[in-house]
Each structure stands twice: as C-alpha cells, then as structure tokens.
Amino acid sequence: MAKNTSDFEKLKSANQPTTYTTEQLQEFVMCAKDPIYFMEKYIYIQHPTKGKIQFEAYPFQRDLIKTYWNYRNTIAMIPRQSGKTTTAAGYLLWYAAFNPDVTVLIAANKFKAANEIMMRIKYAYEELPNYIRPGVMEYNVQSIRFDNGSRILATTTTPDSGRGLSISLLYLDEFAFVKPRIAEEFWTAMAPTLATGGKCIITSTPASDEDMFASLWFGATTMHDENGNEIPDGVGTNGFKSFSAHYSEVPGRDEEWAARERAKIGEEKFQREYECRFAGEESTLVSSLTLQRLKGVDPMYKTGDVRWYDKITPDRTYLVSLDPSAGVGKDGACIEVWSLPDMKQIAEWNSNRTSIPNQVRTMQTIINHIYSDIKKQGFKGEPEIYYTLENNSWGEAALQSVSDIGEENFMGQFLHEPRRPGTVRLRKGLNTNGRSKATACTKMKSLVESNRLQIQSKMLVRQLKFFVSKGDSFAAKPGENDDCVMSTLLCIRMMQMVTNWDDRVGEMMKDVFDDNDGDHRDPLPFSIMIS
C-alpha cells in the first residue's frame, strides 16, 4: 500500500488502541446512532469560494440523509450543484465507519467522478478525531479498508463493476449519464446483489425519459399496484423511495438567480439541469418535480357543490374569481376562492352543466357565505372580500348576470382591469389576453414551485399536471380541463392588484409581488421547450 508520511499523520492506523473520555464515548455513541448528528458535527467539506468549512446540511439535505437512512433503496433526482455528491459521500463514510464488515461500492459514470467521490470521503475522514473514526488497513485511490472490517470501493459503472463482490451498499452517482446499454447490463448484473438485501442509493439529474435511470425513477414514483392499491411505506412499485428537491431549496437560488442562469445556459438546459425535466417529457407550466410533491386534500366541508378547504376567519382577505363557460357540457366553469396573506386555497366549485346566470349566482352565494360567516363571528369592520370574473367570450353574458342581480347584492368589491390614464373602462372584470395570461402563468409557476401557494384541491393539482405548453402559451392537454387553473390565474392577478393598494396585505406580501403592476409589463422571459 502506497502512503507517504504526511498521510500517516492524517490517518488513524489500524487496530490502534483508543482511549475514550466519558464525553468522547458519548459522542461516539451519538454519531453511531445518527448520521445527521455525525455529519453536521464532524464532517468538513471544501467549498469552492470559502475553502474548508464544516458541513451544515441544508434542510433538504437533512431530509435526504434521513431517506438514505430509513429506506433500503433511494433514487434522488436533484438539480445540478446542489450538494448531492457531498451529502452521499458523508453518508457513505458514516455507513462504513459505524457498521462493521460492510462493503460500499461507489459507481460513477466516469473514472474521474468516482475518484472525486472517494477524495471527498478521504477529505472528510482525515478531519475526523480519532475517537470517532476507525483505523485504516488500506488507503488507496480506489479503495479504503477500515479495521472494523468495512471497505469502500470506487469504480466506473461497467457491467463488471460489482462482479464477485458481496455489496452492502451500492451508490450510483449521475446514473442517467451512463451509456444506456452499459446501464442496463450493469443493472442486470447487480440485481441479484440487491435482491439479497443490499442497499442502493442513486443520485442524478435526468437525461432522456427512456433510459434506465428514467425507468427506475418512474417505478419509484408509481405508488399504486395494478389494482390501484397503495404500496406501503411510501415506496414505488420497484421498491425504491423517490426523493426530489427544487432548485430554490439551495440557498442563494431565487428567481433572480434563475433568470440569470436561464439567460446564460438557455431554457432547455435550465429545465433539464435545474428543474430536473427529462428530455422528451411534455412541458408542463409547473415543473414535474413540484407536481410530484403536490397532492391535494379532501374538502373540509361542502355547501351544495362548493368544496371548502378551510374555515373562514375575519383576519384574512378573500379573493373570489369566476372563469365562466357556456355550461353546455364542453368546457367547465370554475370559481376559486383564495385568501391573503397566506395564499391558501379556501374553496372551489366547477361544473360544465350550469348556465351562466347560475354560475354567477353560485359566485354570489359563495361571497355572501364568506361575508355572513365573518359577521357571525362578531367581526365589527367590513370583511375584506374581492371578486372578479373573466370578461372575454362568455364573460359578456356573466357581466350581464351580475348587473341583473345588482352589484349591491354581492357582499364584496368587484375588481376590474386597471385603467390606463386617460382611457375609459369598456368592460368590468378582468380581460385575459396573451400577455396578461403569460404574466400570471409566470407568477403562478414561481409561487407554486417555491411552495408559497397553498394548493388544497385535488382537482386543481390534476389540472396543473395536464397544463402544458401550446404554441407560445399554456393550456390543457386535449381531453383535459383547465378551468380551475384559469380561475386560479384570475385570483393571482387579484392578489397582485390587492397587494399593490391594500397597505395591510401589501406590507406582508411585498416580497412576493414586488414587480408592481405586472399586467402592464412584459412577461418575464420564459420560453417553451420544444420536445
């Protein structure tokens, strides 16, 4: 074994008797019991600008470590440069240091990448105090053997990589970038090992939606068997637990960062590397990773066909929007209710068989229900309720219905398109054109992806999954509906308007809608990926 003198100082020699103080022994036990404790207290990493720093896991990295720890098999699809490899390297070191007689095999797409992971493990090992770490019997470029009988081996992913080894933990980094044929042969060769109890961790950004990585990912995210029964323990049909993270979970990556990065590397690459979209996958407005996280809940209660997801409270502002439809069985009409400042979905109603006057009456009933509920709670002031409707196409008829009922019978304030100076208002409500839709879509995308919009309804979640790019805009896939999405877009436009002139809400929402008067500006650049 080749080692130079300085190496010896950094290492703990094998079978060296170690004496422990009571505190050190306690530390050892704490580390053995908890990889997060071990990693955050004892692991050092090399930061590109800050140099040597103690590893302090980002919240998503902590969840990732827990997933590695609690599940036998994990597949993690996480954006570029988010600390995937760093987190895995720390976990592998913990696993080998605190479990005797295990074999950890690291397989990466390239030789250099495999060595790089090994180097990180070594860097972390060398910084550990002696009372925490095992001694080393072997310390080579591609292998480390500890005196607890455990070893860590690194190699490139080839069909022969794991041959003849009894592997306890297999780590595959950048698995989507292994050549397809090799990945398949490798996987076939590994299957017996994994079937007999070995653990497996896969991390990657996506490539094609037809490769081995994609097929494992889709297996991990399919959580019902063919009879529709949920698979226990939150794993997919292939026994893998899927894990994903959004780029905004990495500190410093906000919308401005994303806009800069998009401009630098182009939309398609951004979507693949940072939004983890498979090439070939249909382009949904909201990233597929976020869509996977959205689940929706059952309504808390119902009034008629209106689904309510929360209690009405006097301290919130309520926004009610109607996206009308002809009501003759084709397109649906939808009413959404959202609250501010918490941006929570409060209620939803949709139907494709309700006449326009009845759509408007339903909206009136909802508004007045919120009003009287707040009043019933003894609220002395005027409840803050705003409402609007889309005034193009069927909107004309809906406006007529509002006028027939009389605006004074709607216990809220009707919101209209902001008027440009010197112009007269032609129609009440909000007009949807290419530009206003694009702006609202961009806002909705970022609010959903950054977890700000508290979506409750399963219907809305479903519609978002089928809300895909069409020409230079977005719409439902053929055969699907987008009435709930369109109505939510109206609420988002209302949020923006209310934030601009309501001081109470505005102050709390400043960071969300700081681009004042969005309707009059060019939409943020978001182009469409051609697949």
Ligand SMILES: Nc1ncnc2c1ncn2[C@@H]1O[C@H](COP(=O)(O)OP(=O)(O)OP(=O)(O)O)[C@@H](O)[C@H]1O
């Ligand atoms: N919790 C953390 N705190 C500070 N820096 C971190 C943290 N996690 C990772 N890093 C640093 O971020 C950089 C990227 O980490 P890493 O290489 O692990 O990411 P990755 O997701 O594997 O990237 P790639 O997609 O390029 O393979 C590294 O310089 C690493 O030291």
Ligand SMILES: [Mg+2]
């Ligand atoms: Mg990496």
